[in-house]
Amino acid sequence: MKVLQDEQRITVMEGPWTPVDVIKQVVDEGTQEDPFYVMNLGEVVNRYHRWKELMPRVEPFYAVKCNDDKVLVSTLAALGAGFDCASKAEIQLITSLGVKPDRIIFANPAKMASHIRYSAAVGVDLMTFDSEIELLKIKQHMPHAQLVIRIRCDAAVAQCPLGIKFGCDPVSEAPRLLKLAAVLGLEVVGVSFHVGSGAAETEVYARGIQWARALFTSAARAGHRMRLLDLGGGFAGGSHSCLAHVAQVINNALETHFPERSVQVIAEPGRYFAAAAYTLATMVHAKREVASKDGADQDETHTMYFVNDGVYGSFNCVLYDHQQVVAEPLVPSTAAPRPCSVWGPSCDGLDCVLPSSLLPPLAPGAWLLWRDMGAYTLPVASPFNGFPVPRVLTVIDAALWAVLKDLWPISEAHFVHGGPIVVPQTPPLSPPSPAACPSPSPSPSPSPGHSQPSPSSSPPHSPALAPLDDSHSRLVFVECALK
Ligand SMILES: *Cc1c(COP(=O)(O)O)cnc(C)c1O
DSSP states (O other), X not given: OOOOOGGGXXXXXXXXXXXXHHHHHHHHTSOXXXXXXXXXXXXXXXXXXXXXXXXTTEEEEEEGGGOOOHHHHHHHHHHTOEEEEOSHHHHHHHHHTTOOGGGEEEOOSSOOHHHHHHHHHHTOOEEEEXXXXXXXXXXXXXXXXXXXXXXXXXXXXXXXXXXXXXXXXXXXXXXXXXXHHHHTTOXXXXXXXXXXXXXXXSTHHHHHHHHHHHHHHHHHHTTOOOOEEEOOOOOOOSTTOXXXXXXXXXXXXXXXXXXXXXXXXXXXXXXXXXXXXXXXXXXXXXXXXXXOSSOSSTTOEEEEEEESOOTTTTTHHHHHSOOOOOOEESSOOOSOOXXXXXXXXXXXXXXXXXXXXXXXXXOTTOEEEEOSOOSSSGGGOOOGGGOOOOEEEEEEEHHHXXXXXXXXXXXXXXXXXXSOOOOOOOOOOOOOOTTTSOOOOOSSOOOTTOOOOOXXXXXXXXXXXXXXXXXXXXXXXXXXXXX
């Protein structure tokens, strides 16, 4: 039997619960100091069913780059999704789950030769291209590939536009590339586009589908047998986003331009499946009171909160994915919200999560929640400056567990029932060996009667979260002394 890592275990929740309840339970234990995620696997299952219900003709091929969490991709495989992989390593990850190569599209229009050869070796035949050079490369390394031409079709507004990098012009470039492919003896079987990640326009899918129809005609004229339409990604993923409207646009355009059922229609949603399932919890470990920036009122102050995850960790999405993140105190407060900013734990001034926000006053040791954090966060995060990347606690409702537990590649072995809820922990750095690093003589010497616990005897996650409130009186004392 395969050995499962902590992160691959799924905790089954009985009775009523929410991800926030789970976070509260973990925090109330009093030993958790690192940031962590609670991943509600049921959200992924529900979203898959919603997709199938709203767009029965469109098969989702999950874009692995969005979040390559093994439990997430295994669950999508179990439900029957296909996968969009962009590299050899992503293809390796998905085929290692046992997913058949015909459920994978290698959807990177600019591939490395060795990755193309790997794709050929494992039988992933479907791949995209948007240039002449890519056609020549594919001709050399995988002449039997099933090619999909990627055209440019940009949403009017998108969180991350992709047309600036990929997609040939459907009018001035695509017809010539289709002819060249035919001359080279390569098989083009479909058209793909990506409207931009986090697209704010829905009509754009109708434009893309219409372009694809036109190219099906010119491809057929060039001698290709077209059978695949790939709508790419761009679907919103937040808890409050709605798939119904975009589904209607797509269904109508498919009925108009592709009424024949012989054409396979796929899409490559990333964000849609990943974002809402993950809730991040971070702890305030320090704060500073500073004069308000506007300076209008001398007495106005602004609080800088320092939390244990920042732009080098999960909040890289603020820089790279242009996400607007929202902080919520774990424990709701009736106190009036005050101007503040939220900063990551590193020593870099760039490490600002929220430059200007309003939160009720928070004491060090307080926790903040961040919802919808599953897309384009974890795979990019780094432990820069020594701060660990948050670990994931995956949970599922008992009712859904009963459905999933026997769906390959998920098995009964993945699930944990009952007992305390345990967040996977980043192992502490091993202490330096005594020979390599002799312990310094204690200086200043501890006062008699104060036995100093040796560092090695303290548990890896000692409750370092003693409330700081009692230090307040000491601070007042010090301030008086300074006057
Ligand atoms: C990133 C990407 C996706 C996923 O996009 P989302 O906006 O997250 O749905 C799909 N297809 C390709 C080719 C991509 O590069």
